[in-house]
Amino acid sequence: MLPSISRRHALLFGLVGLLYLAVVLAILYDSPLVDLDWSLQQLRPYRQWPGALPYLDIWVIAGQRGPTAIAACLWLGWRCYRSHSARPLLVMGMALLLLNVTVGGVKILTGRLGPHYAHxxxxxxxxxxxxxxxxxxxxNAVVTWGVLAYLAIRWRRTGAALAALTAASIGLTTVYLGTHWISDVFAGWAAGALVLLSLPLAEPAVAALDRRVLAAWHREGRFARPAPAAPRPRPAA
Incomplete structure (x- = not known):
């Protein structure tokens, strides 16, 4: 049974879903959004400040799944050890699974070429x-950094703001470099946001997996809390 969510959460999920669908339909039916794609591509912004390209290439790495997921999972693994719970890594794993299935499926179905390969x-x-x-x-930038903010214990709002800025800047940087159309970025923002908004619905499954993982770890003697030290005997008066 799915957990209940607030009306605000459901409304936000619906609005983001409609935005995502609108972008997909706008591409399929060759709308003015495609004209905007081509207008930005023909500006070739990457030629304006060529000296910045190496730094922007490095920054875009913060949006690649491999480096960011490894760094995030190392940190979350430490969180698991300190909190005696597998939940941080399970939430990240669930989010990345949803991301791969949903985004990968749309990529396969649309088969769109990027600006550098357009005919x-x-x-x-x-x-x-x-x-x-x-x-x-x-x-990926939305999901990876968004999950870290979602799991934050303190400074959650600050983390969410930093995650949003990071995802926004990475998306716009790919447009500047000419590797993506602006509509690709719009859809990427929406797709990542839908994954984050789906996480509360996955919490019961995460909790069940967490209990199984902890039970297995305890059977193997891992993550066991140290026994309290025996009280020292008081000296005789």
């Missing part, structure tokens, strides 16, 4: 064997 000006470049829509960099 015809004004074409949405769909079903051409590409894998650019939605932006995986952007969606």
């Amino acid at each position: 015809y000006v004004g074409s949405p470049e769909l079903f051409s064997g590409g894998s650019i829509f939605p932006s995986g960099h952007t969606a």
Whole structure:
């Protein structure tokens, strides 16, 4: 049975879902959003400040799943050890699984080519064997840094703001570098946000897995809390 969520949460989930669907339909039906894609691509912003390209390439790495997921999971593994709970890693694993399934599925279905491989000006470049829509960099940045904010014990609002700024800047940087259309980034933001909004619904499954993992670890003698020290005998008066 799914847990209950607030009306505000449900409304936000619905609005983000509609936004995601609107972007997908706008690409499929060759709307003015595709014209905006081409207008930005023809500006070739990466040629304006070529000296900044190496630094921007490094910054975009913060949106790649491999480096960010490894760094985040190392930190969350430490959190698991300190809290005697597998929940931090299980939440991240659940989020990355949802991300891979949902974003990967849309990438396969749309088959969109990126700006550097586009064939015809004004074409949405769909079903051409590409894998650019939605932006995986952007969606991964939303999910990875968003999960860290979701799991934060203190400074959660600050963490959420930093996660949002990081995801926004990484998405826009991919447009500047010419590796993504702006519509890819819009869809990536929405796709990542939907994964984050789905996490509260997955909490019962995470809790059940956490209990099983902890039971297995305790059977193997791991994560066992140290026994309290025996009281010292008082000296005779």
